[in-house]
Amino acid sequence: MTMPMLETYPAEINLDRAKLAATIDALIACAEACTACADACLSESSVAELTKCVRTNMDCADICGATARVVSRHTGYDANISRTLLEACVMACKSCGDECGSHAGMHEHCRICAEACRACEAACRDLLAAMG
């Protein structure tokens, strides 16, 4: 419902609404995938080798979740905050996508999570480029 909600926004938004909606959806999907992947890692017998993955998952979930909320508010007055937060998000998604990607062959949940991270990283970069 992200796009329908944005379409009804009663004021100006200084960004392409479709691009913003796509980014919000990618952030939300990534946060959920990371939360689920952390829990799945905790259920693996090899959990001792997956602690770095659990942590990057949790960091990425927290950062994507906060970023989704912040960019859902069209505060406008200080684009630098959104921009820096999106940059932190790009880094967290890159880091988590790499970590999960490195054992994607072993754990199917890591493979799917890596995909969500990469899609989110791309969406954040895209929105950053559109912000100029």
Add this chain to the structure above:
Amino acid sequence: MTMPMLETYPAEINLDRAKLAATIDALIACAEACTACADACLSESSVAELTKCVRTNMDCADICGATARVVSRHTGYDANISRTLLEACVMACKSCGDECGSHAGMHEHCRICAEACRACEAACRDLLAAMG
């Protein structure tokens, strides 16, 4: 990606995975709609009459967001926590759905948000029923 992630979970889940995935997706969609609706209300010239709506939106967003994270972990050992949290969620969604619904004719964002709240309320009730 909620359902694909759940399908790869490496341990038992004491719940129907499709029903759980549908609830998580409804919780996430509702949290996002409420965050966006609160911000849209703040942009209305009639904001002074919408403060109750802003607050129920924020409460509902926080409760749905936390519930999504908790039910995404398949901790199992204490279903009472998930159950009580889902009950709080049902109440928050009911309250926010009613509030947003009451001025759905005036504000399109409230109409969409009320829909998201009702869908989430129904999904939480459904999961609660399945938990027995």
Add this chain to the structure above:
Amino acid sequence: MTMPMLETYPAEINLDRAKLAATIDALIACAEACTACADACLSESSVAELTKCVRTNMDCADICGATARVVSRHTGYDANISRTLLEACVMACKSCGDECGSHAGMHEHCRICAEACRACEAACRDLLAAMG
């Protein structure tokens, strides 16, 4: 600053402000202790035996965090939401306090976290009693 903030609140609050401030502070301290304890558990060589602890920690952190935000808003109109959420909090704190308490002799971070959980559980019960 929780109490000074509550003292400046420009409208009525249907609760003892000192009791409410004490509960908010206990919720915040518990959320932080649980986040830190989950991470400390992930750094233990015996992490494979601590996965249940990591999960209860994360659930408790999420529930306490959301509850702190919700009771910091003085929505009033529907005390049932706050009440049910506080009940979920009591259960989560009890569960996490028991789990952390069970290996408090082994891990100092679990001992401190169990204390934070018990203090938070008591504060939530106290506020629930005051809500009638």
Add this chain to the structure above:
Amino acid sequence: MTMPMLETYPAEINLDRAKLAATIDALIACAEACTACADACLSESSVAELTKCVRTNMDCADICGATARVVSRHTGYDANISRTLLEACVMACKSCGDECGSHAGMHEHCRICAEACRACEAACRDLLAAMG
């Protein structure tokens, strides 16, 4: 309990533990002050003139909350994420401190919130400097 928890951490932390604990405490206090200030603003009769304040409060609360969680995990492997997130936090605290500060003479809750924002901004800058 932030410092006692950090003192029991079973692995190395590449940062001064007292400085890290002080920053986490400042982040948590700022998030709480901003959540409470947003709600107090919604209770003012002049709410229509305070919508920017409500929004900066909410952004600042979300960013500080996520940052507190991330820096409470001593992941270490990628300090760039923490650094960028702390930079977003500095900006959010600066923005919210300025906004709240601008009507501190009118609203006592804004005065206290501005203080919390400035203390948090200083703590984050201090930690950033220590990270090198």
